[in-house]
Amino acid sequence: MAYHHGNLREALLERAAEVVAECGVEALSLRALARDLGVSHAAPSRHFADRAALLAALAQAGFERVVEMVRAGADAAGADPVARHRARGRSYVRFAIEHPALFRAMNHPEVLAQRNDDLRKARHAFLREVREGVEQAQKAGWHPEADPEALVAFSIAGASGAAELFAHPQWYLVTGASDPGRRERLADAVLDLIVQPSDVAPDDPPQPRNRSHA
DSSP states (O other), rough: OOOOOSHHHHHHHHHHHHHHHHHOGGGOOHHHHHHHOOOOOTTGGGGGGSOOOOOOHHHHHHHHHHHHHHHHHHHEEEEEEEEHHHHHHHHHHHHHHHOOHHHHHOOOOOTTTOHHHHHHHHHHHHHHHHHHHHHHHTTTTTSSTSOHHHHHHHHHHHHHHHHHHOOHHHHHHHHOSEEEEHHHHHHHHHHHHHHHHGGTTTTTOOOOOOOOOO
16 A cells, blocks of 8 residues: 555554554554555654554544444434434444444553543543433433443443454354344344343333432
């Protein structure tokens, strides 16, 4: 992949995503990216101080993209808050399948350990989207008795686990879901187990959680 003109920063991110998707985060190197793009070894440093900064930018792009996708998925699901929350989870799984490099970067230990303000803001925007979805679904009758923070954790854990499973070639080959259509159906079935329509009883108003210990 030769770089000729234009935005070197975007070209570096694009090539970095390809490397991560093909070989994993551990294979990422600014020197190798410069060689791949046909620029000097020093050129990437004008945009990224080091490999960690490049990885943070890749993860930030991932969080921004996944927020766009979960919002679009919720809007396409209609007005029902529980259906919208389920659609957010489904969109997260679809994001992981369609953008495996961004998904890996977002969840890599090196990224999780970073104290990068832009990355932190992007991560918080995603968490805010999940939390708002949980609040709306719970008001509509989804696990009204549960601690809201537990539901946030449950939602993220469920969607992240499903995403990890269906985005990883070795896992979906083991499960017999190498066919994209079957993978989609399995992902839907998993999300149905996490967010079940039967949890909602529209005729029965949600009951507040009893926090007394008498």
